[in-house]
Amino acid sequence: MVPDYDPRLLAVREELSRLTLAWARDKALDADKAKTLRRRAASLNHARYFANIPLYRRICERAGVTEAEPKFATLVADLMAPDDIFKSYPQRLLDEGDFSAMNRWVSEVSTLDLPEEAGAHATLDDWVESLAGRGAHLVFSSGTSGAMSFVPRDALTWDAFTRMPFLYVPFVLADRGVLPGWKAFLARGLARFLSPERLLDAFFKVGLRDFDGFFCNFSGGNQGIQLVGQKIGAMCGKAHFLYDTRMSATAVRAIVRGPATENDARLMEEFLATTVHDKEANYERLIREMRDSARRGRKCILFGTPYLLLEICERVAAGGALKLPKGSNVVFGGGWKSFTGERIPEAELLAVLSETFGIEPMAVCEGYSMTEIQALMLKCPHGLYHVPPHLEVVLLDEGLNAMDETSTTGILGVLDPFAGSYPGFLVTGDSVRMASGPCACGRPGLAIAQVERSPGREVKGCGGIMAKVNA
Amino acid sequence: MGVEPSRDFKGRAIGAICRELDLLRVDRDGIMRVPFLIKGDLRVPPRVDVGEIRRSFEVRDRAAGIGASGVTHAWAGGAQVLREPVIDRKTFAATGRFRYTVLPVFTAPEVVEPDVLRLSRELFNLPFGQVLDYVGALGRALSDGHDFVSQVADATRDTAELADLWHDAGFASLALLLDPDTVRDMVDRDLCSWGIPGSRFLDAWTPLPGASVLPAPVNLAAGEVFAARGYAWAPRSPKMRAYPTRQLHITAGNAPQIPFFSALRALATKSAAVVKSPQGATMPGALLALAAVASAPDHPLTKNLSIVYWPGGDRAVEDAFFAPGAFDRIVVWGAPDSVLSVKERAGFTKVLSFNPRFGMSLIGREAHGPDLPLVAARAVCDSLVANQKACIASQVHYVEGTDQEVDAYAQEVRKALAAFDAHAPNYIPPVLLGELKRLMRGVLVSADWLLNQKDGAFSSGVVVSREAFPILKHPMCRLVVVRPVADLAQAVAYMHPGVSTVGIYPEARRLELRDAIAAAGVSNVLPLGQAGSGFAGQSHDGMMALTELVDWKNG
Incomplete structure (x- = not known):
């Protein structure tokens, strides 16, 4: 079902993981080596995609590029696909519930070779679940048009998606003073002796056991930011979710495009019951559990999109002071999406969060990522999203041409060495400003100073869905 | 200043x-x-x-x-x-x-x-x-x-x-x-009412010959209540003005x-x-x-x-x-x-x-004969109204026929666009070149692209898409999306009030489909090649515009 990986690619990835770990642990980076490794990975991935992903091969053929290693410049100029490629299936297939044809599309857009017959699936959720059972993980995201994107991951890419960020995120949190000194010391020490894989195993076992997690998320479902919450939740001593149920892809699509079947209508009703009708009860429960953890002296992690965090702040303020124990922190991401009208300045948001939960401003941290990459960037104490060295980023002008290395502002393109099952050379829908010069936090390498949605690009994804259903 | x-x-x-x-x-x-x-x-x-x-x-x-x-x-x-x-x-x-x-x-x-x-x-x-x-x-x-x-x-x-x-x-x-x-x-035509030319309504309070003025119930009751005072309802002489x-x-x-x-x-x-x-x-x-x-x-x-x-x-x-x-x-x-x-x-x-709207073309199977180059030329005329920027310009051509016939039509349209490019070179802002790349490598990656290029850059093109696509992503820069259909009537499903104009070939098919298309919310259902034409006094986006701009008064 999944083509074998070229051992050379796996070896390059292993080296990139080690470099990333060293960068996280020691703030040291052999930038030239990292660049060489990333570009080697890009070449090897090109060969893998060309051989196994028909739609990528089509892009190559249109550009006159063969299987032979293209120059990096050619790769950036001619072979980068927009994130739209993950919604290039005919919408009618989902309208008609034709999951056999969806299987064929997944086989076209990824290295996954799914059977022609999908079998009988009552809903989109059933189909997504059945594929997960076969080792094909579809991470979904929905834009304001309701055209969902599906990013197909094989076991190895899924593993990188769910684990890779934790190789460096704890060290960035340590920079912010969120981890206790002894724990940061221990993490750095272990990182010297353990392989990246062993270190991650150890982190997942004990890393966040002394925290209780509170997530303005669904407790299940394969949507980007939900998955981040679920993954962190699995590491915490206890995890509480605002919506203690699976996020249904069927319901999310039905809300925007209308239910096609009675089953769709039922799932949509259940979804709305959880997110709209029972919203206040859910907030009340989550806040009650948070107060209980605080009373017991348990450190808390609060995670969600900015809009939902603001909503929870309003409700906490109405119910009396809530001071979370020292060491607690708030992490947010996903942007304001369709709630841009409610947007408040970042400094104001940080102040509200810090004041509401009685925590230091440094314990409030924003993350940046996207469904299509195996990376998560947390803001450092100096306000920059440091790009982990395993991820290649490029800037593109509005005509999607590569910009020269002196440019600091443009559309963000990424080449992800760990995207093994789908075309990982991607033009995002975001415009960024790169930081110029070294960061005062001491972390080397590239960093993003500012992110905005590019003009004309659909508001999508994580925060978008949550925003819709909470409106 | x-x-x-x-x-x-x-x-x-x-x-x-x-x-x-x-x-x-x-x-x-x-x-x-x-x-x-x-x-x-x-x-x-x-x-x-x-x-x-x-x-x-x-x-x-x-x-x-x-x-x-x-x-x-x-x-x-x-x-x-x-x-x-x-x-x-x-x-x-x-x-x-x-x-x-x-x-x-x-x-x-x-x-x-x-x-x-x-x-x-x-x-x-x-x-x-x-x-x-x-x-x-x-x-x-x-x-x-x-x-x-x-x-x-x-x-x-x-x-x-x-x-x-x-x-x-x-x-x-x-x-x-x-x-x-x-x-x-x-x-005179737009403001025409009661068979009277519009300029008369614009100039004066104009009598409406044949208007039959009816009393309100209160007037009828008043005829009894106030009879002693000599009250009797009498119809007025109605006049109207386009103010x-x-x-x-x-x-x-x-x-x-x-x-x-x-x-x-x-x-x-x-x-x-x-x-x-x-x-x-x-x-x-x-x-x-x-x-x-x-x-x-x-x-x-x-x-x-x-x-x-x-x-x-x-x-x-x-x-x-x-x-x-x-x-x-x-x-x-x-x-x-x-x-x-x-x-x-x-x-x-x-x-x-x-409002922002867009046009479409419907090409019947009768086109696949010796007239194909002429049909393609007419369809391109409809697509290039104001260089495809007008709300009446055709962005999508629904074409009836076999795969080979549809492909041949697409080739003819590409050639017609190339001829237009040679006569009137096209400027495409960089942002639209970016949009084209996103389309080619994104939602329309599976479609067949037939491009005209100048110095290696896109100047115009045709994309044959067997599947529906989001019209909001159309860059409107001399790109024609060809959509094969088994029967032109199937294309009516894609029409709605956001579609301003549909040009149809041949005429018999236009007359056959006109009512259904109008009912779907389309304002203009015209012979192919006529999307950009107009005349004084025609409706605009479903309105008689001057009639909406004046205030109709009774007096």
Whole structure:
């Protein structure tokens, strides 16, 4: 079902993981080596995609590029696909519930070779679940048009998606003073002796056991930011979710495009019951559990999109002071999406969060990522999203041409060495400003100073869905 | 800033006025000064140093978000300045240089007219014949100034996103639009009611022969209650009038004639008007302003006409314009967000919106014969109305036939587009080139692309998509999306009120499908190749526009 990986690619990835770990642990980076490794990975991935992903091969053929290693410049100029490629299936297939044809599309857009017959699936959720059972993980995201994107991951890419960020995120949190000194010391020490894989195993076992997690998320479902919450939740001593149920892809699509079947209508009703009708009860429960953890002296992690965090702040303020124990922190991401009208300045948001939960401003941290990459960037104490060295980023002008290395502002393109099952050379829908010069936090390498949605690009994804259903 | 109210420009050539006031000429710094008309007074912008202009844009650029498109408007030296990239007309690539259009400033109270009694006395009762004389005089001023208008066309060509053909034709047609006979036809047909020509309703309280006036129940009861007082209900002699209004026209720049055309509707209805020129086409409005002060400076129509520009979203202007009572009608053309914003904020004023819409073509299987090249040529004509930027331009061709027939049709359309490219080279802004790449490698990656290129870059093309696609992603830059259908009737499923125009081949199929397509919300169901054609007095976006612009009164 999944083509074998070229051992050379796996070896390059292993080296990139080690470099990333060293960068996280020691703030040291052999930038030239990292660049060489990333570009080697890009070449090897090109060969893998060309051989196994028909739609990528089509892009190559249109550009006159063969299987032979293209120059990096050619790769950036001619072979980068927009994130739209993950919604290039005919919408009618989902309208008609034709999951056999969806299987064929997944086989076209990824290295996954799914059977022609999908079998009988009552809903989109059933189909997504059945594929997960076969080792094909579809991470979904929905834009304001309701055209969902599906990013197909094989076991190895899924593993990188769910684990890779934790190789460096704890060290960035340590920079912010969120981890206790002894724990940061221990993490750095272990990182010297353990392989990246062993270190991650150890982190997942004990890393966040002394925290209780509170997530303005669904407790299940394969949507980007939900998955981040679920993954962190699995590491915490206890995890509480605002919506203690699976996020249904069927319901999310039905809300925007209308239910096609009675089953769709039922799932949509259940979804709305959880997110709209029972919203206040859910907030009340989550806040009650948070107060209980605080009373017991348990450190808390609060995670969600900015809009939902603001909503929870309003409700906490109405119910009396809530001071979370020292060491607690708030992490947010996903942007304001369709709630841009409610947007408040970042400094104001940080102040509200810090004041509401009685925590230091440094314990409030924003993350940046996207469904299509195996990376998560947390803001450092100096306000920059440091790009982990395993991820290649490029800037593109509005005509999607590569910009020269002196440019600091443009559309963000990424080449992800760990995207093994789908075309990982991607033009995002975001415009960024790169930081110029070294960061005062001491972390080397590239960093993003500012992110905005590019003009004309659909508001999508994580925060978008949550925003819709909470409106 | 210079106001030139006391200057007598009457009878002078518009070119001479511009030479004297240094208007509509590009100087060595790339600056062009463009006047406004403020209730009949020519308002001339101040002279602004190019260094100050550049500094203002630098500040604006820094303040703009990183995701924002290029900043196009700034304030500098007591003026408004518009910035447009200069395009090399041979390579059709941006040169990296800019043209700066310097415009005066104005305030809302200067152009809003609160005194409706004055308007009633001075403007609304003007005989329609004088309107026609006025339009004729404007037309003569522009045709007499033909050489100067051509110079303006030349001077502005290097910032035009339209191909030279459309740009030049747009300027050349301005004088032709100011034709009294056409305006008379437009008014007589559009405002025609009760079989009476519209101009009579515009001029006077007009009797309605054959109207049967019925009493209200109260009148019938009163006949009994007040009989002793001698009360008896008697029918009145009904009269109706098409009363002029105070109009605000917010125009779009996808075709340079639009601001002119919109202003003409205001003049034709004897209405007081403020016309906003669009950002990319301030010149036609300026020429109209110059023609007005040169031919009829004291005419009530000139005295109640303002032609201005302000950046969209400027609350200082728009809050006053959209306030209840400021205008009787607001006409808005253009982008979805502009239309929505005006509708939301001008809740108490009647808004006529010419919404963003698009056109389609339906090609029956009868096309797949010797006439195929001609059919493709007609279909391309429909697609290239205003270089595919018009709301009536066809973006998608639904084609009946086998796969081979559809592919052959697509090839013919590609060849027809290539011929057009050779005759009228196409400029495609970089952002649209980016959109094309996103389409080719994204949602339409599975489709078949047939491209025409110039120097390795896209100039036009056809994409054959077997599946539906999101129309909002269409870049409208000489790209035709061909969609195969087993039967043309299947295409009706894709029609809705967002579709303005459908051109159909052959005629028999058009007549067969016309009712179903109209019922789906489409405004124009025309023979293939006729999407861009029109006549005085035709409906526009489902409306008789002049009928909506006047206020129908009983009296």
